[in-house]
Amino acid sequence: MRTDVLLAILGMAAVTYLCRAGGYAIMRAKRPPPFLDAMLRNLPGPIFMAYLALALMRSGPAGLIGAVVVVLVQWRTGHLSASILAGIGAVWLVDLLASPL
Numbered sequence: 001m002r003t004d005v006l007l008a009i010l011g012m013a014a015v016t017y018l019c020r021a022g023g024y025a026i027m028r029a030k031r032p033p034p035f036l037d038a039m040l041r042n043l044p045g046p047i048f049m050a051y052l053a054l055a056l057m058r059s060g061p062a063g064l065i066g067a068v069v070v071v072l073v074q075w076r077t078g079h080l081s082a083s084i085l086a087g088i089g090a091v092w093l094v095d096l097l098a099s100p101l
Contacts, residue, residue: 059091062098066091 032040056063070087074080 062091062094065094 031037052067056067059066066087069090070083073086074083077083
């Protein structure tokens with residue numbers, strides 16, 4: 001491995017660790033105001049939805065149908081693995097039916 005690539009990787013790892021450790025240290029020393037605390041607690045959901053919306057826009061009708069199936073199966077059964085498998089099956093079935101013979 002090239003030295004400059006190794007140094008870049010190690011540098012990025014160190015900066016990532018210091019950012020995370022620094023955030024924990026600051027949050028331990030000073031409690032955030034209630035608004036900021038609520039925002040930080042609920043931030044992962046909107047970030048996930050932003051990624052999901054982009055992926056669904058690019059996936060076409062099969063992906064949208066699969067997403068609807070995942071939500072419905074999760075809502076009815078509460079089983080994450082069953083909903084994922086049902087969504088994958090729905091996408092596979094839509095792709096199979098839409099493809100020319």
